[in-house]
């Protein structure tokens with residue numbers, strides 16, 4: 824099998840963040856070593872972990888290894904979530920939707936914005952509105968979750 828060993832090394836080191844069970848400030852950490860043997864040997868050669876040989880189920884991460892692991896974890900597994908959240912200048916709301924939205928008091932608007940349900944967070948959230956459209960007599964707002972950047976919709980029923 825042909826694969827990019829350096830990339831495997833980086834992902835493996837990053838994933839070690841999830842299995843770190845002892846952190847010694849300034850002196851590295853211990854992590855469970857249930858990873859590919861060859862990869863662990865390469866990480867050892869690169870100075871990120873102690874020699875993985877031996878019967879213990881965990882391996883010592885050097886301070887360099889621990890810090891590098893945290894940096895790579897952020898790079899590979901959290902950056903995409905930040906990228907999703909884009910500032911939205913003006914929500915698109917054609918004619919009728921804009922009118923319906925304008926009819927709401929600013930308190931109602933605030934309540935609507937702060938009571939959207941995000942299926943990704945499984946929690947109530949604040950919607951960052953990107954567009955509003957009428958669907959029958961209801962105004963449907965679409966946008967993104969302020970917490971995770973996931974897609975969120977909020978429907979405003981007619982008042983009468």
Ligand SMILES: [Zn+2]
Pocket residue numbers: 941942943944945948968969970971972973
């Ligand atoms: Zn969310």
